Amino acid sequence: MKSCASRVWFVVVGLCLGPLMRAAAAQEASPIVANLSLEELSKLRVTIASVADKPVREQPGIVTVITEQQIADSGARDLMDILALVPGFSFGNDVDAVLGAEFRGLWAYEGKILLLIDGIPVNEGLYGTLQMGRHYSAGLIKQVEIIRGPGSARYGGNAELAVLSVTTKAADQQGGFALVRQQVASGRVGTSVDAGAGYSFVNGWRAAFGAHYEDYIRSDRTYVSLGGDVVDTKSRSTMTPAMITGQIGWRDLDVRMLYDDYSLDNPIGFGDPSLQATPWSETFRSAMGSVKYDVKPNGWLTISPRIITGRQYPWWLQTSPGQGDFQLRYDRQTFEVPAAMAFDDRNHLLVGMALYGEQATALQTSPLFGQPPVHVFFAGSERVSYRDASGYAQYDVDMAWADVTLGGRYEAHSHAGSAFVPRIGITRAWERVHVKLLFDQAFRTPNVETIQQRLRDTSVTYEKSTGSQFEAGYRFNERVSLVGNLYNLRVDKPLAFTVLDNPTFGYVNGSAISTNGGEAELRYQDNSLSGYVGYGYYRADDQLSSALGLYASAQEGQNLALPSHKVSFLGAYRIRKPLTWSASGIHSSARWMFAYPGDESRLSPELNLNTLLEYRGRAVTLGVAVHNLLDEMLVAGQPYNGGGAPLPLPGRDVSLTIGYKF
Amino acid sequence: MIPVAARTLPMLLVMGLVWTCVPASLSAEPAPVPEYNAKAGYLVAFQSYVTWPAGALAAPTSPVVLCVLGRDPFGAVLDETAAARVGARPLQVRRIHSPNDAGDCQIVFIGKAESAREAEWLAAIKRKPILTVGESGKTVERGGAVEFGAVRDRVAFEVSLPAAEQAGLKISSDMLAHARKVYR
Numbered sequence: 001m002k003s004c005a006s007r008v009w010f011v012v013v014g015l016c017l018g019p020l021m022r023a024a025a026a027q028e029a030s031p032i033v034a035n036l037s038l039e040e041l042s043k044l045r046v047t048i049a050s051v052a053d054k055p056v057r058e059q060p061g062i063v064t065v066i067t068e069q070q071i072a073d074s075g076a077r078d079l080m081d082i083l084a085l086v087p088g089f090s091f092g093n094d095v096d097a098v099l100g101a102e103f104r105g106l107w108a109y110e111g112k113i114l115l116l117i118d119g120i121p122v123n124e125g126l127y128g129t130l131q132m133g134r135h136y137s138a139g140l141i142k143q144v145e146i147i148r149g150p151g152s153a154r155y156g157g158n159a160e161l162a163v164l165s166v167t168t169k170a171a172d173q174q175g176g177f178a179l180v181r182q183q184v185a186s187g188r189v190g191t192s193v194d195a196g197a198g199y200s201f202v203n204g205w206r207a208a209f210g211a212h213y214e215d216y217i218r219s220d221r222t223y224v225s226l227g228g229d230v231v232d233t234k235s236r237s238t239m240t241p242a243m244i245t246g247q248i249g250w251r252d253l254d255v256r257m258l259y260d261d262y263s264l265d266n267p268i269g270f271g272d273p274s275l276q277a278t279p280w281s282e283t284f285r286s287a288m289g290s291v292k293y294d295v296k297p298n299g300w301l302t303i304s305p306r307i308i309t310g311r312q313y314p315w316w317l318q319t320s321p322g323q324g325d326f327q328l329r330y331d332r333q334t335f336e337v338p339a340a341m342a343f344d345d346r347n348h349l350l351v352g353m354a355l356y357g358e359q360a361t362a363l364q365t366s367p368l369f370g371q372p373p374v375h376v377f378f379a380g381s382e383r384v385s386y387r388d389a390s391g392y393a394q395y396d397v398d399m400a401w402a403d404v405t406l407g408g409r410y411e412a413h414s415h416a417g418s419a420f421v422p423r424i425g426i427t428r429a430w431e432r433v434h435v436k437l438l439f440d441q442a443f444r445t446p447n448v449e450t451i452q453q454r455l456r457d458t459s460v461t462y463e464k465s466t467g468s469q470f471e472a473g474y475r476f477n478e479r480v481s482l483v484g485n486l487y488n489l490r491v492d493k494p495l496a497f498t499v500l501d502n503p504t505f506g507y508v509n510g511s512a513i514s515t516n517g518g519e520a521e522l523r524y525q526d527n528s529l530s531g532y533v534g535y536g537y538y539r540a541d542d543q544l545s546s547a548l549g550l551y552a553s554a555q556e557g558q559n560l561a562l563p564s565h566k567v568s569f570l571g572a573y574r575i576r577k578p579l580t581w582s583a584s585g586i587h588s589s590a591r592w593m594f595a596y597p598g599d600e601s602r603l604s605p606e607l608n609l610n611t612l613l614e615y616r617g618r619a620v621t622l623g624v625a626v627h628n629l630l631d632e633m634l635v636a637g638q639p640y641n642g643g644g645a646p647l648p649l650p651g652r653d654v655s656l657t658i659g660y661k662f
Numbered sequence: 663m664i665p666v667a668a669r670t671l672p673m674l675l676v677m678g679l680v681w682t683c684v685p686a687s688l689s690a691e692p693a694p695v696p697e698y699n700a701k702a703g704y705l706v707a708f709q710s711y712v713t714w715p716a717g718a719l720a721a722p723t724s725p726v727v728l729c730v731l732g733r734d735p736f737g738a739v740l741d742e743t744a745a746a747r748v749g750a751r752p753l754q755v756r757r758i759h760s761p762n763d764a765g766d767c768q769i770v771f772i773g774k775a776e777s778a779r780e781a782e783w784l785a786a787i788k789r790k791p792i793l794t795v796g797e798s799g800k801t802v803e804r805g806g807a808v809e810f811g812a813v814r815d816r817v818a819f820e821v822s823l824p825a826a827e828q829a830g831l832k833i834s835s836d837m838l839a840h841a842r843k844v845y846r
Binding site for chain 2 (some may be wrong): 031032033034035036037038039041042043044045046054056057058172174175199200201202204251299431
């Protein structure tokens, strides 16, 4: 069977390469560009020899870059809105009414995606999760770079299935901005404020800050638990996320700070709202900072020692009176030393090491939920700590026939032991055509609670993913481009919380889960019109995805709550110079939800349409947007058999935005 | 249970066939230009966005002199680009080898091959009405007014307002709006 699959890949690769090679053979003389405006020059594609700053199509990874312009056109309010348009991503609900990302047919929310904000890793450290929905405001974001796969040998820990690298507007040091959005859904009015400024000074100093605050609701719809309990979330799902970013730099010294307070009312408890008289308060709070200094002893070597430190209070639960609160503190200190060597324009080597220590401390526990008291919470202690050391190397070389990347990462963890993952990439780009063939492995290091809540009398170790990806892209002309990829993804020993029987439950390394599929993106851009269509498809390997009985749907090829097909689009039309109209939409195919053991319910296909009319002056921006234009019943299903009913997302939502930049 | 490969085959074949059907004849895109063709384009365009102090140019129709100081990465491209430029003022390209020869230049470009001497050269001409342009990665820090960089497969530039002011130059807001970064 394996050889048959290999033959299929070979056929497809051959089919693709034929026309691409023919097209690539067509060479044109490079023109003299004498009478172009600065705007035209800024859009001119150039051939840059150095592998250090390659364009996306030549990078050894499957990369999507979402620009500030695309974010503005989409009317996105947060990172979840941005990712929703990207093939491969959809969203599900976890416990405590929080949302997370699914990626390529796998529930990636817990420890499988690394999020970097201005270079600082921000996943919460107890489980490695990332909370989505009114989190990471789009008003602060300048650019999102999405790397499918581990991205680089440099990233470890949670960089397993994808790396999301966010650059904030302030960190780009291009001046200041303020943005206020009033929004209303079903009569509930919410407010969102973003502001920031960043400047570089000729004496080598630079400084930037950004801030966001929002007061709104998760949803204005009704939640119905699997037991039939009904909750009107409109008055019980208030969210008040806040974030502050800061940066100070002088020449090669760079200091960054990030404060993130993601607070929400949880109207449904662990999925059964009958447990609570009033909404529980859930908070994810982080304060993080990094100090980096670039040492450049000569023209070809840059050593960038960096210290990252952070304190978090993730999953801080304050329940209804009498039910007890829950609060753990998580601290982490990282020291890393990457060294980048540019031997010449075609040979680059990255080597480095990283050390981190992490500690978790129990501050409050909930006896009502059967948790042990604080002083014995972590297997007889109030505090637990782990250490980790890693080393990595990645060599990029531009050869006559292709650009080749070879890399590997070794990691040793004080509980999980050691692991090594290799990485191989071959990239070839012609004038209009590019192809990439990537094979990489990555691992997820077990997080503190993954280890502490392991199934009794067991140990947990790294889960390891293996990805094979093929991408081909074609530029029809300066305006139109098409890129597509095929992938096969397998996660061995996935770390999963499983309930064997009460009270036998906890994290274990399960048997493998696997998906395969493809993604495609078609883009159009001219002076007055821009358009984007994305498509993503996955198929779960039934034999593997039934691991632990957690994720697999009874429907062939599907995992629970994850749509097999997703089509997204974004179109923007510059009506007149300052006036833009745009529309975006996401269509997800039907999903299947766990209802009761042996029973699944079907979630209908969804169409989420959004539109935006915006005046974009030199300094002032005024916009009117409607999200979920059709007032569809959009829901986030639970991608495992946890007993949670679909969490309703907002209905039709109208917003007015006023922005000012200076 | 249908084998994985059999299930995957139709999808892969469809995607492959769609790809095969992409006609090469649809390609009407101009080829990407070499990096220094684009930089030459910028250099000759800058003159339209910069105002030199009175006296820096003898007459409204006097040519703007664009000088390459030190090793020249352009070759004939810069001359051809300047010759093809249609503008209010003619452009004249010169190669010079010392900052002492920059007295008649309105724009001076220093290539990255001269990075070791860039600081010294920029210091020598910093108070003259000259738009200094570099690409060393440290040009602005060393007192240059404009620095070329790359943003993936595009050439971008940064502007130092203090350096421009020191040289008595006025940079138009349009040029600042297209700069990747403006230093204050």
